[in-house]
Amino acid sequence: MVSGGCVGAEGEVDPEAAAVERDELPVAPAPSRELVVGYALTSKKAKSFLQPKLRGLARKKGISFVAIDHKRPLSDQGPFDIVLHKLTGKGWQQLLEEYREAHPEVTVLDPPGAIAHLLDRQSMLQEVSELDLTDRYGKVRVPKQLFVNTDPSSIPAAVRRAGLSLPLVAKPLVAKSHELSLAYDPTSLTKLEPPLVLQEFVNHGGVMFKVYIVGDAIRVVRRFSLPNVDEGDLSNNAGVFRFPRVSCAAASADDADLDPCVAELPPRPLLEILARELRRRLGLRLFNIDMIREHGTRDRFYVIDMNYFPGYGKMPGYEQVFTDFLLSLAQKEYKRRPSYSSGEG
Numbered sequence: 001m002v003s004g005g006c007v008g009a010e011g012e013v014d015p016e017a018a019a020v021e022r023d024e025l026p027v028a029p030a031p032s033r034e035l036v037v038g039y040a041l042t043s044k045k046a047k048s049f050l051q052p053k054l055r056g057l058a059r060k061k062g063i064s065f066v067a068i069d070h071k072r073p074l075s076d077q078g079p080f081d082i083v084l085h086k087l088t089g090k091g092w093q094q095l096l097e098e099y100r101e102a103h104p105e106v107t108v109l110d111p112p113g114a115i116a117h118l119l120d121r122q123s124m125l126q127e128v129s130e131l132d133l134t135d136r137y138g139k140v141r142v143p144k145q146l147f148v149n150t151d152p153s154s155i156p157a158a159v160r161r162a163g164l165s166l167p168l169v170a171k172p173l174v175a176k177s178h179e180l181s182l183a184y185d186p187t188s189l190t191k192l193e194p195p196l197v198l199q200e201f202v203n204h205g206g207v208m209f210k211v212y213i214v215g216d217a218i219r220v221v222r223r224f225s226l227p228n229v230d231e232g233d234l235s236n237n238a239g240v241f242r243f244p245r246v247s248c249a250a251a252s253a254d255d256a257d258l259d260p261c262v263a264e265l266p267p268r269p270l271l272e273i274l275a276r277e278l279r280r281r282l283g284l285r286l287f288n289i290d291m292i293r294e295h296g297t298r299d300r301f302y303v304i305d306m307n308y309f310p311g312y313g314k315m316p317g318y319e320q321v322f323t324d325f326l327l328s329l330a331q332k333e334y335k336r337r338p339s340y341s342s343g344e345g
């Protein structure tokens, strides 16, 4: 059996923490009053995220979660120290932007503009692609992909021109739509419904890695994924195969008896660089990366999906990670205040 694994980001040096250690900055006392975290989430998300264990631990640490009415101005509610949100809709975006402008002292997780980058599968992987990460621990790439918004009959020619090889994973442009399919042959490409992103299918042994990011913390879990496709499958299959959400919670692969070459977690230093760079480039603190290892290699990885504020309720130890993260934000905000630097804090 391959044991499950968690990756922490202890290797990173926080310059502020280092300064405190050297006694160059006074240590900020924990905020003496309660930390109020307003949340604007769907009821499904509130249920999966705000589990009793999280609420209980938060209460012990002086954090309270307060539901936000997404139809009313935020300034009439609260006051909040932190706002957590995952709602779409123009009305909400507008209310949130107005609130951010009026209350720069409140940490909004995360800025709507930065989130928008992950809501569209065409822009989602752009930073990973530009980063083109290669170091001694491995390479991280994006599968060759093509955005199509043309007449379906012209898709085979567009695919040929772009030099993409079959089979292709067809993904709706809008990331919150999860109706994906696999197209094995050119004719089946004409049955697809644009706008789509077509991505080369990469064999990876049926296991993928969910890399969860919460501020500076990183945790990784294994999930079952699509099996390899071989030459025989390619010549014997035709058509478009819709596939269900293979990476759902029920399919956690952390306790399965897996081929160690397939199941070995991506090297931690590689994930640390990847997460740090993406946090910085995207301006996001709450997201996840879906990664696969090219079958038959040890160190060639592909990022296939990224999600804003994913299903953290399934991340081992998320209660501790999240409450620590929220407290660290409060500390940072406290240190930014003028009263802190003038020594009155």
Ligand SMILES: O=P(O)(O)O[C@@H]1[C@@H](OP(=O)(O)O)[C@H](OP(=O)(O)O)[C@H](O)[C@H](OP(=O)(O)O)[C@H]1OP(=O)(O)O
Binding pocket: 044, 045, 048, 086, 175, 176, 177, 210, 245, 247, 248, 249, 288, 290, 305, 307, 308, 309, 310, 311, 312, 313, 314
């Ligand atoms: O519902 P959950 O807990 O499975 O979380 C979904 C995520 O599942 P996972 O983290 O893989 O377990 C899911 O991740 P995947 O896209 O399946 O990789 C999405 O983040 C999904 O959000 P949205 O539908 O894209 O807006 C997430 O849905 P929301 O909870 O945000 O609605």
Ligand SMILES: Nc1ncnc2c1ncn2[C@@H]1O[C@H](COP(=O)(O)OP(=O)(O)O)[C@@H](O)[C@H]1O
Binding pocket: 143, 169, 171, 175, 177, 178, 179, 180, 199, 200, 201, 202, 203, 204, 208, 224, 225, 226, 246, 247, 290, 292, 304, 305
């Ligand atoms: N390029 C790819 N190569 C191989 N498998 C893929 C590829 N893209 C997606 N998959 C499989 O399809 C699943 C869903 O695709 P993903 O892009 O993560 O969409 P979603 O947002 O619905 O999770 C992945 O978890 C993985 O199992």
Ligand SMILES: [Mg+2]
Binding pocket: 247, 290, 305, 306
């Ligand atoms: Mg995914």
Ligand SMILES: [Mg+2]
Binding pocket: 175, 305, 306, 307
């Ligand atoms: Mg997704």
